[in-house]
Amino acid sequence: MTMPSPxxxxxxxxxxxxxxxxxEIDHQAFARxxxxxxxxxxRATCCHDGVVLDDLEVPLLEAxxxxxxxxxxxxxxxxxxxxxxxxxxxxxxxxxxxxRDEELAADFPGHFPRTRCVFLDPEHRCAxxxxxxxxxxxxxxxxxxxxxxxxxxLRQLPTPLLTVAGDALDPMDFASQTPCxxxxxxxxxxxxxxxxxxxxxxxxxxxRDFQTELAAQA
Numbered sequence: 001m002t003m004p005s006p007x008x009x010x011x012x013x014x015x016x017x018x019x020x021x022x023x024e025i026d027h028q029a030f031a032r033x034x035x036x037x038x039x040x041x042x043r044a045t046c047c048h049d050g051v052v053l054d055d056l057e058v059p060l061l062e063a064x065x066x067x068x069x070x071x072x073x074x075x076x077x078x079x080x081x082x083x084x085x086x087x088x089x090x091x092x093x094x095x096x097x098x099x100r101d102e103e104l105a106a107d108f109p110g111h112f113p114r115t116r117c118v119f120l121d122p123e124h125r126c127a128x129x130x131x132x133x134x135x136x137x138x139x140x141x142x143x144x145x146x147x148x149x150x151x152x153x154l155r156q157l158p159t160p161l162l163t164v165a166g167d168a169l170d171p172m173d174f175a176s177q178t179p180c181x182x183x184x185x186x187x188x189x190x191x192x193x194x195x196x197x198x199x200x201x202x203x204x205x206x207x208r209d210f211q212t213e214l215a216a217q218a
Contacts, residue, residue, distance in 0.1 A: 006140045011056045019160045020206030026163035027217045033188030042179040043105045044124040047117040050094035075121045109177045151181035164191045
């Protein structure tokens with residue numbers, strides 16, 4: 001069965017496409033060994049502070065929340081007065097709540113706020129992705145783009161660069177401190193392999209085949 005295109009990603013495609021088409025690929029970063037996400041170990045550490053949303057994402061997520069509030073509630077997602085609070089600079093993000101000790105990974109970084117995105121279920125899974133699967137949509141149909149991209153990063157330095165967030169490109173000391181963003185010396189595979197689905201989706205938006213380009217360089 002052909003799955004429908006991700007709704008949120010398509011909303012951002014027009015702004016992402018020109019950047020992705022121009023982007024150079026950081027071949028060295030995609031050669032770094034990473035491990036596949038293991039939620040039972042990391043407990044969604046990358047989702048601890050929610051995510052800043054694009055202006056186009058907010059109304060789509062608000063409408064989806066309104067349409068499927070009961071199904072989301074069945075996942076253990078409690079609807080708050082403001083699920084998408086506004087930040088001081090004007091952008092909006094997904095809300096967070098205080099995390100219980102047992103909800104945090106054993107190696108949870110000490111400089112991270114001890115919070116969790118309100119759209120995480122009790123098993124550390126993304127409610128947006130669960131919803132899409134239950135509705136037989138693409139798994140990332142409703143998931144914010146920067147969430148499913150992690151730890152892939154699209155930087156403008158000053159020209160666009162498609163890379164994997166690491167120490168040199170992680171001034172907030174965030175992505176490189178998450179289990180799926182930190183380079184692994186043992187037991188990992190090249191980031192280009194681990195992040196194949198993310199690269200394919202970004203390639204679909206850009207009209208490029210990033211995996212083939214990476215393989216050719218290798």
